[in-house]
Amino acid sequence: DSGVTQTPKHLITATGQRVTLRCSPRSGDLSVYWYQQSLDQGLQFLIQYYNGEERAKGNILERFSAQQFPDLHSELNLSSLELGDSALYFCASSVQGRAGNTIYFGEGSWLTVV
Amino acid sequence: AQTVTQSQPEMSVQEAETVTLSCTYDTSESDYYLFWYKQPPSRQMILVIRQEAYKQQNATENRFSVNFQKAAKSFSLKISDSQLGDAAMYFCALVDSNYQLIWGAGTKLIIKP
Numbered sequence: 001d002s003g004v005t006q007t008p009k010h011l012i013t014a015t016g017q018r019v020t021l022r023c024s025p026r027s028g029d030l031s032v033y034w035y036q037q038s039l040d041q042g043l044q045f046l047i048q049y050y051n052g053e054e055r056a057k058g059n060i061l062e063r064f065s066a067q068q069f070p071d072l073h074s075e076l077n078l079s080s081l082e083l084g085d086s087a088l089y090f091c092a093s094s095v096q097g098r099a100g101n102t103i104y105f106g107e108g109s110w111l112t113v114v
Numbered sequence: 115a116q117t118v119t120q121s122q123p124e125m126s127v128q129e130a131e132t133v134t135l136s137c138t139y140d141t142s143e144s145d146y147y148l149f150w151y152k153q154p155p156s157r158q159m160i161l162v163i164r165q166e167a168y169k170q171q172n173a174t175e176n177r178f179s180v181n182f183q184k185a186a187k188s189f190s191l192k193i194s195d196s197q198l199g200d201a202a203m204y205f206c207a208l209v210d211s212n213y214q215l216i217w218g219a220g221t222k223l224i225i226k227p
Contacts, residue, residue, distance in 0.1 A: 002160075002161075031213070033215075037157075042205070042217050042218075042219055042220060043159075043205075043215075043217055045214060045215070048213070048214070055213070056212055056213070056214060058214075088157055090159060092159075094213075101209075101213075102149070102161060102164055103149075103161075103209075103215060104161065105151075105158070105159035105160075105161075107156075107158050108157060108158065108159075
């Protein structure tokens with residue numbers, strides 16, 4: 001158990017819909033990362049937050065947005081969903097987001113768009 | 115740009131034998147960190163081992179050890195006494211100065227019983 005909690009674990013929704021994925025980082029971790037992993041693909045970095053502020057942005061679509069709340073939990077919002085958005089979405093956290101701090105992953109949220 | 119290369123898409127090893135997974139990287143940073151993550155069929159991403167570039171001593175975690183060659187920019191993972199539960203995708207990763215993980219493409223490890 002990495003200590004990073006993601007909900008829901010599985011989600012099936014229709015095209016055009018909107019979903020919210022939730023992440024609670026490990027206790028004490030200030031930095032949260034979101035990654036997308038499609039079938040048989042590597043991890044695509046989406047976005048990183050540090051103590052409530054956006055720190056880095058990767059290949060995140062405009063239809064996607066995220067935020068980190070004062071209690072440090074984070075949400076990833078996916079809207080106008082398309083079939084290609086079906087993927088495993090990981091949340092990860094680290095202590096301060098400094099280079100070298102180990103990044104721990106949650107178990108992921110499986111999203112299926114039908 | 116920083117890169118991580120895993121040149122072996124797939125490796126297989128007999129149970130109880132030793133296998134080495136290769137990873138090379140390129141970075142202009144002098145202080146950086148390297149990781150191996152394991153992703154079994156459950157798709158969970160599990161940290162295997164971590165190496166600080168400023169440390170000459172190779173990291174070891176039970177049956178897992180690394181061969182870190184800083185000058186050659188090589189970071190291979192050795193798994194001793196391979197077990198069926200070691201079957202997974204193994205990803206090598208580098209943390210860059212922007213606190214991002216730069217990932218290799220992964221190596222699929224097959225354990226033969």
